[in-house]
Amino acid sequence: MRQEIEKFAHVIFASSPAQRDFWLGRRSGVGEDVLRERYDGCKPCLHGSDAHEQATVAKPDGDRYSWIKGALEFDALRQAYIDPAGRAYVGPHPPFRATPARVIAEIELTGADWAQTPKLALNPGLVAIIGARGSGKTALADAIAAGCDATEGRLSNASFIVRAREHLDGVGVRLTWETGDPSVRPLLDDAFDPSLYPRARYLSQKFVEELCSADGLKDELLSEIERVIFEAHNTLERDGATDFGELLELRTTVLRDNRTRDEEAIATLSDQVGLEREKQSQIAGLKSQITQKEALIAGYIKSRDTLVTAGSAERIARLNALTEAADHVRTQIRLWSQECQVLRSLQNDVSDFRTNRAPMALRTSKQTFVGAHLDDEAWEAFQQTYAGNVDGTLTERLARAERQAATWRGKEHPRKASDQDPYVADDAELKRLSLGELEAEIGRIQRLINIDTDTANRLRTITTKIGDENAALKRLKDALADCEGAAARTTQLQTDREQAYLRVFESIVAEEQVLHTLYRPLMDRLAQASGTLRKLSFSVSRHADVHRWATEGESLFDKRRTGPFKGVGTLETWADALLKPAWESGDPTAVAEAMAGFRQAHQAELLDLSEVPRSQQADYRSWLRRFAKWLYGTSHIEISYSIDYEAVDIRKLSPGTRGIVLLLLYLALDDSDDRPLIIDQPEENLDPKSIFDELVELFIAAKNVRQVIMVTHNANLVVNTDADQIIVAFSGTHTPGKLPPIRYLSGGLENAEMRKHVCDILEGGDRAFKERARRLRVRLDR
Template sequence: MISRGSEWHRWEPHIHAPGTILNNQFGATDPWSAYLTTLEGLTPAIEAIAVTDYYVTDTYEEFIKHKAAGRLPGVMLLFPNIELRLDVAAKSGFVNIHLLVSPEDPDHLSEVKRILKRLQFRAFNDRFDCTREELIKLGKRSNSTITDDGAALRHGATQFKVNFDELRKVIDESEWAKKNILIAVAGGAGDGTSGIRQAADATVRQEIEKFSHIIFSSSPAQREFWIGQRDLTTEGLRARYDGCKPCLHGSDSHDQKSVGQPVGDRFSWVKGSLEFDALRQACIDPEGRAYVGDQPPRSAMPSQVISHVRIDNGDWASTPDIPLNPGLVTIIGARGSGKTALADVIAAGCDAITPAGWDADENISPSFLARARRLIGDATTTLSWGGGATTTRSLDGRDANGHTSFPRARYLSQQFVEELCSAKGVSDGLVDEIERVIFESHSQEDREWALDFAELRDQQISRFQQARERESEAISDISNRIATELEKESLVASLTSQVGQKKKLIAGYTADRAKLVVKGTEVQVARHTQLSEAAQKLRNQIQAFGNQRRTFVALQDEARSMRTTGAPEMLRQAQTRHSNSGLNAQQWDDFLLIFKGDVDKSLAAYIEWADGEVRKLNGVPPPPNDPSIALISDNADVSKLPLAHIAAEMSRLEAVLSADKIVREQYKALTGRIAQENSALQTLDTRLTDAKGAAARRKGLQAERDDAYGRVFEAIINEQDALAGLYTPLMARLAASSGTLRKLSFSVRRIADVQKWGTFAEEELLDRRKTGPFYGRDSLIAAATEALKPAWEMGSAAEVQASMTAFMVKYLSDLLSHAPYAPTQHAEFRAWLNQFAHWLFGTDHITVRYEITYDGVDIRKLSPGTRGIVLLLLYLALDDSDDRPLIIDQPEENLDPKSVFDELVALFIAAKAKRQVIMVTHNANLVINTDADQIIVAEAGPHPSGGLPPIRYTAGGLENAEIRKAVCNILEGGEAAFRERARRLRVRLDR
């Protein structure tokens, strides 16, 4: 036996035939021929018919005769539907209940008649059994004018009412009835339970519906109610009605016109092979196996369904042709029976085995094709797809993974799952798969042409990472400047002292020079002093112009370097960062940084101007003259004279101040020394003024740095928000889901490694040997954890900025007290301050990390088994964009039985409605409680020396008794799983 197992077929569960006891409108002239012809020509074709009649099986028996004569060749299943009227009033008469009888027992007719005979109706001080003979008697007793047996039968049928309690007792007392009869009740308002209007009869209605296995109704609202999607959940239905119920609908034909033509094309579809057990399975899984509509439910797209697998040139394949169900296919068998072999063969035909899978070590690999590599020979597999395509591949991998091939299925081999669920895999493979699912959950438009998650993530966050990097560099530059200003602040006292000392020194030199003045030369000395002061001013001006000139020359070098090296490199970096801009070379050229004006011309002019100003200030020395004649008149404005003239006059005056050569040389030397010290004093005054302004500048820079620090966190928060946006589609779906899916969650958060941040300072920056607040180990870490960590991880940019400001106000002086250098060690202290600032305002210890958790635990910390659940959650429940077949080899391998039942069963049920799932399993729950559509049983023969053992496959659905027997025999806990399923669903079925 090898079949596709459970497939959708059209059933007709409620149809009358010519000769039906009541309301027979088929006509008297050979109605059967026309009736059967109509049935044979229906579209969609009916393949299973429940022949309905009131109280008796006459029309069913007639049906059997016509079927035996060759009529209805497309109908594979006929069974009786015996319609009874209960003694419970409905809106238009009485509630009708149906006995659907399995035809599997060759004696089913005699047995069901024996059951019917036990139903009795009391009238006329007599008791009438539910048999043809007794119904005729009842008809004649209730109307003595009737003499014809046929008329009496019809009239008796209108009078006979079945007591519900008696019917329930008769069924409960018969083992045969419980095994072979399914109870259906009409759910409509006319002759169904909805027609029971009296409030006092509500309990009766509930008891009838509880007793029934099937509801005859085509109402979508009724179907939703009976599968737990309306007022009651499935648990509520089990508590109140003994479980969910399938809704079916028949044409209820009483005339030729309506044969097999229910109003609105509300056909009944049952999933299963064409045997009565398929109806039993529909009672177990109403949602998945029974449907009313013009077409059966669709699952995977035909083009994405493997409909048939064939193995050629493989003498080991005793069953070379295997049809496959489009839903859930489970492959079972004893160890070494060839289960994985079939999964491997199908995966090979789909190009779904990775190069690593083909190259696996044949001695340790769980793969059949890897182990059998040397023995597989020229065997090939050909897959036929539901859309009409076929693919053929060699089973030794010679034509695998070609440059034009792509995986037409996703294959979760044992090796693949073990790698993803290992400690190593959790940091790469499993996360990669999760990211792939997240990426594919975005629409094509939202992906912004990215090829994978990493590229999409980079597109979303690179802008903010670049902003963070820019602001961090700005903080570093500002910190350097702050360190410079702090150093200048520390020099105020020293410079003030040096200025004072320099003034005293100049005063001493001036006094010494005054002592050298010869009597009678006071006027010349005063003039010399005046000229000396004027000369000093000119020299200061010349020095200032010289400084400007050096700056202009340096700017020339910088402009030249920027033009030839800096700007082109900045453009290249921008092109790299924004490679997706689509700009061509000419368009990018517009982004080349150039100077706004002609800086070369300007700088050359500035240098020429500075040189001219120096020349004007220096002037041209006057020609030699009589030393007794003054070079500068007494009334001349010395502030307007050039330095050369003033210096020449000073030299003339020095020559006449004393006739003593030694005194004259001393006077000249002191004058030069005074000029030199005045220049130094001017420099010290400039530095002191600059140092006194350092505090104000430092505060401004600190405010600027605080703002930059806030902008760093704005960039970090923007990056966090962008990452969270990547998860929005899945997070929204998880929030709206229930059960296992709700255990899976994604979060994006900032992580502040305070330990790393504090440890670096304690070990590299601070001298904890010094007594102070941070003397003890980890004391800084404790302070930062309390004051900064909450804001770093959860605060806004403004809150982070405020927290850092408060931290500095509270701890900065304490931290500085642990500096390893004294402020007087200028070079060392300045270098340390730079390091300190870079550390204090650094953000390298802050990362934005996205986390995937299951039941509140990061997947990195889950056990391999639970990671296996997460992996299967991905493929079964979340990977909506992938509609290719999913092939899984023993998903339960790393899971405990409770996890299989609690976590996976519902996932497989949901997944098989969207894609074809082919699963190798040892677990009975994954076959039985998932209501597998096809079970393929693998069996291997003796292993010949130097060859492969013959492998044989049988296949069918759970509705097939032989398949169920194989499940029980092969799978550990198979019988227990069947019993547990019946207990859990409160199904009163033994088969």
């Protein structure tokens, strides 16, 4: 019996939160469907004082007052029965909805003789503006948005302010906010101040159409989503950024810089590998040159010996020993002199670094990292300089080299009175004497064995050549030692290059993780949503432009040659199979292994395709460096990210689906923005079923947390959302050269006259509504 009474009852007399949740279908296991089946739907809970004595009249227990939203007429109670969750409430105070400071309480148009109702009060919930076409609906929305500084960049040529511009001089809009704070703006604000923060969010027809049209600014939609995502992060997570792009830049700059540095390192290492390989190819040639140089020196020595055949064997042997020692000393002088020159060049380089390069590097750092906000004193610590006593070390080493060169050079000795008096003792260690002493002694010996002037000159020339060739031989041997060590260095350089290649992809993967983290608030919300929202997802992908990479590589090859890479396009086919999967979805190790496998399997074949013959060694070595830079290049790898709807990028969706996504964004996800939301015809590009299935519930939820002002021609968005206020726009007869008179009628669905206007304007009238229902075989219960 109780259930039967509750089933036909319109109102339940109850006040406890548990009872109210039950009758609103909010209890676990008892949803709206169950209530509809058992009790003919949800019921509003109301309560009175239930006074049994005079003192408790209008003083209910626990301050459980009943609140009905609507005008002071009986049909407001009927409306509470239709919308029990939105219209009825029990508690000490009415439910808190929009923030008062963010609610427009009243709009007034000043200086507008065409506005017959210049002042309108606005409800803090959902305000629906309806009317026939050209009746002044958009005029009111534009005026409210202009008063909120929210029209900049959002008005099209079809907007009221643009079309009626010549008639709006002197017209102003005055908004009074619920906190009593007024704002006054001219309707035409040609001197718009971009620093003004919009106090409302205006989705004009132009803005929505451009975001949702097939040829619209599709990136704008993604930008709006990113704005919502940014605002979903709490202030502590924003790192001081002011928008999503700046936050993304802050989180990824280091990673992108690391990638750039490693890519540059790969190019440099490839150059060095090429140089070391070139050195390896020089080993045989250097050995041949050394052999030839040694034979040439031996020939010079033999020629020198033939010039000094006269005289005792002891003196000739002494002369040979002195000449050999002089060759050694000349080499020492040459080495110490070269060291002096290098040390002086290094001193000049140090000076240039301090004077030019270091200050320039500091200035560049200041410009690049201006966001570090370091003062000049702090930046001084970043001035690059040399660690240790560089000047002292260079001065000391240069002085030492100059002393050594001077010591080995010695001084010129004057000729003695008798050639029998030696300049050098018989037991002296010749290779430790100065060149001056040795040359003086050589001259004395030559005179003793009676060498004529011509022979002496020839001997001097050959001796000089022997010294020069010995120096050249030493340089060749040093070069050979360097080239013989190139194989080990090449192996290390290749390892370093592979590590740099690995680090590039570590930076790429790290950037992907940053994007996932930034989009996490959106993903968490979508996981808890229903309907279309659950179909949205976020994707980050690596895109490898294999065609670009292969085309760049093929430009290095002679594609006419036989083999697996003959012709245009074959390299791309191989790369698609062996490299692309790792490039686009593999971890850094997998990418490095894929590249190593590709090199091992095909590098020899690719090298055989060189467009430069190997016989042209210099050109071929240059080609090898270009080949390595291409093979390890990563500029063709890019990161892309998108919001997807059923795995399709939203920028590629139909206008209708994009419209749904856009409105879901503002109504369901943008809950951090509590400013008034002004929308001009949200139903554009949307089908009626999508409006009812997706938008109605979202508008109902949105009006409970923010003020929503909507221009619409759709009955679902007015009636099924139970709009808190309906403003009907009417325009009078149009007089040429003037704006037609415009008036507005305000009320709610609890008002019979307002319901008639809604039915006439949005449904075509009662008769048209019933006729459609009859033709669609839909039963209407009055």
